[in-house]
Amino acid sequence: xxxxxxxxxPPSIRARLVxxxxxxxxxxxxxxxxxxxxxxxxxxxxxxxxxxREAAEIVQSAMASAxxxxxxxxxxxxxxxxxxxxxxxxxxxxTAATVVSRSPKAPAQALLAAPAPAAQWTADGQWRxxxxxxxxxxxxxxxxxxxxxxxxxxxxxxxLYTLAAALSVSLLSALLMNWRIRQxxxxxxxxxxxxxxxxxLVPGTAPRGAPRQELQPIEQAIADLGQRLAQRVVRERAFxxxxxxxxRTPVAGIDVQLALAIREAPEALQPRLVRTRQAAARxxxxxxxxxxxxxxSAEPQRQNLDLRRLxxxxxxxxxxxxxxxxxxxxxxxxxxxxxxWNLLDNSRRFQARQVAVSVRQDATDSVLRVQDxxxxxxxxxxxxxxxxxxQQTYGEGSALxxxxxxxxxxxxxxxxxxxxxxxxxxxxxxxLRWPAGPPSGGxxx
Numbered sequence: 001x002x003x004x005x006x007x008x009x010p011p012s013i014r015a016r017l018v019x020x021x022x023x024x025x026x027x028x029x030x031x032x033x034x035x036x037x038x039x040x041x042x043x044x045x046x047x048x049x050x051x052x053r054e055a056a057e058i059v060q061s062a063m064a065s066a067x068x069x070x071x072x073x074x075x076x077x078x079x080x081x082x083x084x085x086x087x088x089x090x091x092x093x094x095t096a097a098t099v100v101s102r103s104p105k106a107p108a109q110a111l112l113a114a115p116a117p118a119a120q121w122t123a124d125g126q127w128r129x130x131x132x133x134x135x136x137x138x139x140x141x142x143x144x145x146x147x148x149x150x151x152x153x154x155x156x157x158x159x160l161y162t163l164a165a166a167l168s169v170s171l172l173s174a175l176l177m178n179w180r181i182r183q184x185x186x187x188x189x190x191x192x193x194x195x196x197x198x199x200x201l202v203p204g205t206a207p208r209g210a211p212r213q214e215l216q217p218i219e220q221a222i223a224d225l226g227q228r229l230a231q232r233v234v235r236e237r238a239f240x241x242x243x244x245x246x247x248r249t250p251v252a253g254i255d256v257q258l259a260l261a262i263r264e265a266p267e268a269l270q271p272r273l274v275r276t277r278q279a280a281a282r283x284x285x286x287x288x289x290x291x292x293x294x295x296x297s298a299e300p301q302r303q304n305l306d307l308r309r310l311x312x313x314x315x316x317x318x319x320x321x322x323x324x325x326x327x328x329x330x331x332x333x334x335x336x337x338x339x340x341w342n343l344l345d346n347s348r349r350f351q352a353r354q355v356a357v358s359v360r361q362d363a364t365d366s367v368l369r370v371q372d373x374x375x376x377x378x379x380x381x382x383x384x385x386x387x388x389x390x391q392q393t394y395g396e397g398s399a400l401x402x403x404x405x406x407x408x409x410x411x412x413x414x415x416x417x418x419x420x421x422x423x424x425x426x427x428x429x430x431x432l433r434w435p436a437g438p439p440s441g442g443x444x445x
Contacts, residue, residue, distance in 0.1 A: 012213040020180040028173045035165035039158060086150050090143040091134070100140060115141040187212045191219070200226035201233060251284045300332035300414050302438055307359065314341050320354045327361035329368060330438050335411045342404035343370045343430055350374035350428065365417065366436040371429040379423055386421045408432060 088106035090099050097113045099106075111122050115131035122129055122145070129145035187210070194207040206226060210219045258277040262270055307329055311321055314337065321344065340357075347355050352374030360367050377385070389409050408430055409419040417434025 010211050010213055010216070014214065017180070017184055020184075021177070024173050024176050024180075027176075028169055031169045031172075032166055035169065036162055039161040039165065086146065088145050088147075090145075091140055092143055093140055095139045106145075111143050111145050184212075187215055191215055195222055198222065198226060200230040251280065254280050255284070300335055300411075302330045302415070303333055304438070305329050305331055305333055305336065307357070310337055311340065311357065313337070314344060316344050316348055319344060319348055319352065321357060322354070323357050323359075325359040327359055327366060327436070329359045329366055330436070331366075331368075331415060331434075332411075335414065339404075339408045339411045339432070340370070342407050346404040347372035347374050347428070350376075352427065361436050362433070364436055365433045368432040369422075369429060370432075371424065371427060373427040376424060376426060376428045382421050382423055389419055389421070405430065 088103045090103075090106050090111060091101040092098070092110045092112065093100050094114050097110050099108060099110050102108070107127075111127050111129050112120075112131055115133050119128060119130040121127065126148050127145040128148070128151060129143050132142045132144075134140045134142055190211065191207065197205055198207060199205045206223045207219045210216045255277065258273060258280060262273045262277065265273055305328075307325055308323055310333060311323060344355060347370075350372070352372035355370060355372045358369045358371075360369075385405065389405065392409070392413075405419065405421075412419045412432040412434055415434035417432065420431045420433065422429045422431055
């Protein structure tokens with residue numbers, strides 16, 4: 001049984017655009033040629049019809065002169081001309097430079113005094129005239145002329161019609177090309193949507209089946225990058241799980257030993273041991289906060305929190321923490337506990353005595369505010385901290401030196417929001433904002 005043949009490669013954006021450009025160019029050239037041909041044919045047909053009419057007048061005048069050789073007043077060509085004359089003619093007596101006969105619209109004065117071998121402009125520059133000597137009667141010649149205004153009008157009509165036609169065809173070609181380009185750019189939109197929905201930890205979400213050849217290398221590069229990221233996340237999660245197990249037990253043992261040492265130590269040493277135990281507790285909470293950020297579950301496990309109970313579990317006996325909650329707060333309890341612990345610890349380190357925690361709903365967002373009465377910071381420092389939060393610059397060289405604000409912003413962004421620092425006249429304030437209510441899939445408690 002023969003193996004199935006591989007599917008044909010997808011079309012190329014470059015080839016399709018080149019083909020479209022070629023066809024549009026051909027259509028543009030054909031349409032332009034047709035339009036120009038129509039304009040020139042119209043003008044030439046009109047000009048030839050006028051020449052026939054003027055030739056008929058000249059022949060009629062000549063026949064009338066042959067039948068009646070007596071002189072006729074100038075301007076009586078024997079043919080009424082209610083139509084517009086684009087060519088005029090005169091029969092001129094070269095000896096007296098007078099007009100013997102002329103078409104109805106021709107000037108009464110002779111346009112030229114003598115015949116010339118080629119067409120030329122009259123002395124006033126208003127007529128283009130061609131002359132032909134007549135055998136009978138001797139000394140007479142025929143002048144056929146066209147005014148400058150008539151010639152300029154014909155030129156303008158041809159140029160304007162051609163330009164209008166060319167511009168119309170160009171506009172049509174541009175619209176067609178724009179439509180074609182938009183069609184060819186749709187695969188880029190598809191790629192953007194698939195990359196946005198791609199989760200390296202979920203193999204089924206990887207971009208597949210690029211509809212254009214140019215997108216296949218990008219698709220493969222994204223898949224390879226996602227695979228490397230997934231492997232790295234798996235290794236980091238394994239390390240996190242091991243670190244959580246390996247570190248929590250020793251830290252808890254240190255806390256127990258310090259508690260026993262405080263009981264048994266002399267009174268003079270107890271303050272130092274208390275400070276050591278507090279430092280160990282800060283270390284444990286910082287470690288837990290970092291471990292929580294890299295735990296196995298990628299999405300926050302939102303619950304309708306009992307914030308009062310959560311704050312009581314984080315009791316700082318030297319801080320008076322008040323709570324004012326106007327709306328329910330849906331958040332991950334572990335992440336939020338680590339965040340609040342670090343923020344309260346920051347408040348205590350900056351000599352705060354009271355901390356006000358409030359929850360409200362602003363439009364579609366839940367807003368958690370933590371405000372203390374500590375030292376605070378100058379407005380310029382607050383502005384630098386706010387800029388670092390907006391740019392998510394948490395590393396070296398950032399204004400965010402500690403863990404508290406960076407962790408607060410990371411937790412808020414994990415919930416789909418962000419952290420901000422409202423400027424306060426006294427103390428320090430941090431606001432965490434994210435979409436209110438349970439996740440779209442319902443509460444995951």
